Amino acid sequence: MIYFDRVSKLYADNSAALEDVSFSVEPGEFVSIVGHSGAGKTTLVKMLLAEERPTSGAVFFESINVHEIPARKMGDLRRKIGTVFQDFRLLPNKTAYENIAFAMEAAGRPEEEIHSDVPHVLDLVDLGDKINNFPDELSGGEQQRVAIARAIVNQPDVIVADEPTGNLDPVNTFEVVQILKKINDLGTTVILTTHNKGVIDALKKRVITMDRGKVIRDDREGKYIL
Amino acid sequence: MNRVLIKRVLRAGALNFSRNVFVSVASILVMTVTLFVVGTTVFAGVILGSALEELRDKADVNVYFVQSATEDRILEMKASLEALPEVASVEYLSRDDALAQFRERHKNDQLTLSALEELGDNPLGAVLNVKAKDISQYEAIATFLQNQQSEGAGSIIDKVNFFDEQHRAALERLQSITDSASRLGFIIIVLLIVTTVAISFNTLRLAIYTSRDEIHVMRLVGAGPFYIRAPFMVEGVLYGVIAGVITLLLFYPLTYWLGTATSGFFGGVNVFSYYIAHFFIFFLLIVGTGIVLGVTASWLAVRRYLKL
Numbered sequence: 001m002i003y004f005d006r007v008s009k010l011y012a013d014n015s016a017a018l019e020d021v022s023f024s025v026e027p028g029e030f031v032s033i034v035g036h037s038g039a040g041k042t043t044l045v046k047m048l049l050a051e052e053r054p055t056s057g058a059v060f061f062e063s064i065n066v067h068e069i070p071a072r073k074m075g076d077l078r079r080k081i082g083t084v085f086q087d088f089r090l091l092p093n094k095t096a097y098e099n100i101a102f103a104m105e106a107a108g109r110p111e112e113e114i115h116s117d118v119p120h121v122l123d124l125v126d127l128g129d130k131i132n133n134f135p136d137e138l139s140g141g142e143q144q145r146v147a148i149a150r151a152i153v154n155q156p157d158v159i160v161a162d163e164p165t166g167n168l169d170p171v172n173t174f175e176v177v178q179i180l181k182k183i184n185d186l187g188t189t190v191i192l193t194t195h196n197k198g199v200i201d202a203l204k205k206r207v208i209t210m211d212r213g214k215v216i217r218d219d220r221e222g223k224y225i226l
Numbered sequence: 227m228n229r230v231l232i233k234r235v236l237r238a239g240a241l242n243f244s245r246n247v248f249v250s251v252a253s254i255l256v257m258t259v260t261l262f263v264v265g266t267t268v269f270a271g272v273i274l275g276s277a278l279e280e281l282r283d284k285a286d287v288n289v290y291f292v293q294s295a296t297e298d299r300i301l302e303m304k305a306s307l308e309a310l311p312e313v314a315s316v317e318y319l320s321r322d323d324a325l326a327q328f329r330e331r332h333k334n335d336q337l338t339l340s341a342l343e344e345l346g347d348n349p350l351g352a353v354l355n356v357k358a359k360d361i362s363q364y365e366a367i368a369t370f371l372q373n374q375q376s377e378g379a380g381s382i383i384d385k386v387n388f389f390d391e392q393h394r395a396a397l398e399r400l401q402s403i404t405d406s407a408s409r410l411g412f413i414i415i416v417l418l419i420v421t422t423v424a425i426s427f428n429t430l431r432l433a434i435y436t437s438r439d440e441i442h443v444m445r446l447v448g449a450g451p452f453y454i455r456a457p458f459m460v461e462g463v464l465y466g467v468i469a470g471v472i473t474l475l476l477f478y479p480l481t482y483w484l485g486t487a488t489s490g491f492f493g494g495v496n497v498f499s500y501y502i503a504h505f506f507i508f509f510l511l512i513v514g515t516g517i518v519l520g521v522t523a524s525w526l527a528v529r530r531y532l533k534l
Binding site: 079093 | 442446450
């Protein structure tokens with residue numbers, strides 16, 4: 001489903017963010033990518049979303065090289081990949097409802113579907129009572145749950161969560177990980193980047209370990225080993 | 227483009243506008259200043275144009291005829307002058323008219339009037355006052371008159387004042403003054419408009435700069451370029467329309483207040499009457515400029531952040 005083929009990313013000063021990275025992700029998998037800060041986890045996510053181009057190598061999503069997708073078709077790719085970020089990245093001038101509705105509108109979904117699906121997905125992340133709140137009226141955990149609701153509302157093939165628990169306390173961290181697990185149980189592929197040892201050890205799923213831009217371990221049922 | 231998409235874009239634009247009150251108010255204020263400058267330059271242009279027109283209107287060439295010249299021959303010359311493409315109008319002043327005008331001009335000068343009485347007969351000849359369409363064309367008219375003189379009409383022409391060095395110098399001076407004034411006026415107007423448009427443009431770009439992260443997020447959740455850009459353009463239209471209406475409202479009391487003053491000025495244009503008579507054109511110009519400015523600035527500013 002997703003295939004990184006010998007991907008390298010070099011910057012102008014010749015420092016390598018990624019070096020000869022290859023791995024694949026099968027449909028329905030839950031893959032955690034771990035590593036210290038600066039290991040290249042976020043660069044890897046940006047490559048998959050075609051936010052950054054590799055210096056060499058290629059990234060395939062459903063056998064399509066994502067960096068060969070023309071700009072006007074990029075929306076199609078990004079609607080198949082739901083994204084969740086450490087800093088939530090909600091639209092500050094839109095309510096929880098409108099943030100999620102925006103992703104559906106961008107996908108061209110009809111009004112009736114938006115009216116029925118948005119409250120439903122907010123209920124799923126336990127925020128049914130915060131439907132009309134703006135992001136600055138929500139706690140960090142609540143904002144992240146809105147972000148997750150936005151990521152799943154278009155039923156993407158993959159959810160990419162880049163350090164989603166980085167700004168959260170242990171209770172909210174646990175809740176977010178539980179939601180991601182539930183999403184995966186329902187059949188959606190999940191790629192999670194984190195440096196939270198507790199999260200990884202509790203998950204007991206596939207772990208790819210990165211260090212200084214290289215994949216140094218890829219374990220089926222891994223633990224956080226660094 | 228379907229109806230649902232248009233509705234969503236309009237709603238998103240209106241919501242952004244109302245929720246970013248500070249940015250919206252700042253953008254409207256700056257745009258109002260720009261549109262005010264655009265409107266003011268139009269008024270200034272009208273006043274300057276009318277003043278220069280009046281100045282130009284003061285220029286003419288006078289053909290003085292000998293006393294024995296018959297009216298038929300003078301009217302014949304008037305007709306041939308009127309046939310020239312450079313001539314705007316020719317006014318015929320008969321001997322009697324010339325005398326009446328002379329008396330009127332010297333009504334307080336008893337000495338001159340009594341000298342005139344002494345003469346008994348009307349000493350003045352008839353006159354043709356020739357106005358050219360443009361000051362620069364008097365030379366051509368004078369050449370025509372010179373040719374006429376040498377071809378026989380000379381017997382009835384007493385004097386053409388264009389060949390009077392002082393008159394000629396005054397005409398040339400007037401032309402250079404009006405030309406420089408129009409050129410300077412045009413340069414000032416263009417500079418003012420370019421400066422304020424640039425300021426307005428930059429304000430809108432800054433307003434959208436604050437939204438660059440949002441645009442990034444919109445791209446990441448899969449929104450297409452049109453769906454991201456269009457609400458910003460709707461906001462730009464709203465800024466333009468509101469700033470345009472404010473400007474038009476401001477001009478009403480301002481031109482009313484300045485109306486009498488400007489009609490006393492040598493152009494004689496009452497800006498208030500001009501504003502009311504040309505309101506529709508002003509509306510199109512001011513609101514239209516606002517909309518074009520808002521839409522273009524938004525379009526260009528968002529384009530920069532869409533490259534992702």
